[in-house]
Amino acid sequence: QQQVKQSPQSLIVQKGGISIINCAYENTAFDYFPWYQQFPGKGPALLIAIRPDVSEKKEGRFTISFNKSAKQFSLHIMDSQPGDSATYFCAASIPSGTYKYIFGTGTRLKVLA
Amino acid sequence: DTAVSQTPKYLVTQMGNDKSIKCEQNLGHDTMYWYKQDSKKFLKIMFSYNNKELIINETVPNRFSPKSPDKAHLNLHINSLELGDSAVYFCASKKQGESSPLHFGNGTRLTVT
Numbered sequence: 353q354q355q356v357k358q359s360p361q362s363l364i365v366q367k368g369g370i371s372i373i374n375c376a377y378e379n380t381a382f383d384y385f386p387w388y389q390q391f392p393g394k395g396p397a398l399l400i401a402i403r404p405d406v407s408e409k410k411e412g413r414f415t416i417s418f419n420k421s422a423k424q425f426s427l428h429i430m431d432s433q434p435g436d437s438a439t440y441f442c443a444a445s446i447p448s449g450t451y452k453y454i455f456g457t458g459t460r461l462k463v464l465a
Numbered sequence: 466d467t468a469v470s471q472t473p474k475y476l477v478t479q480m481g482n483d484k485s486i487k488c489e490q491n492l493g494h495d496t497m498y499w500y501k502q503d504s505k506k507f508l509k510i511m512f513s514y515n516n517k518e519l520i521i522n523e524t525v526p527n528r529f530s531p532k533s534p535d536k537a538h539l540n541l542h543i544n545s546l547e548l549g550d551s552a553v554y555f556c557a558s559k560k561q562g563e564s565s566p567l568h569f570g571n572g573t574r575l576t577v578t
Contacts, residue, residue, distance in 0.1 A: 383564050384564030384565075386566060386567075388567075388569075390506075393571070393572075394571050394572070395469070395555050395557075395569030395570050395571045395572050396508070396555070396567075396569050397569065398566040398567070398568075401566065403564075439506055441508060443567075445564040447564055451496065451513075451559070451562075451563075451564065452510060452513070452521060453498075453510065453567055454510075455507075455508040455509075457505075457506075457507055458506040458507070458508075460506075
């Protein structure tokens, strides 16, 4: 119930292409869905986040699509660039007193020049 | 100014030793976390403190003992290190009482030989 399933595990995209990473969850109590980007040797950094009352959020080349009924959300990276090559994690937050964050298993994205 | 800083960045030690990792945040956050990232990049929560009080303890062996001297610091002490403890340990912090972004440090890579 507290899992967040992420796919694909790895992704190779040509420069200028669209990268799509998907996540699914079971617990309808989750109320905050961030995406994190991690470069080698660095900690994960917040990329973009969405709450379940919104179906889409766009920030620059990055868009989250959220489907509440299907309990799925996805990250779209438009015009992918080699500098986007990193590991991406989706996450979900439980709105209890513990504010626990559950992370997906990560997607290693490689954008070919 | 580093928001969440961890020391040391690298830690190489032998089995059976005791070691500590320190974390400090200057964001004024009340909630701090320790996460473990294994070789497959899985991010797993270990502990969370809110205003120096332990609120999450995720079935971590009692060889791991977190300590929060004040709300800006959360240290992790590990006794009797084992080979399986080799991983990257991330400290993170967030604002209290709301679903808001986690801010991660750059990690401590622990290698147990």
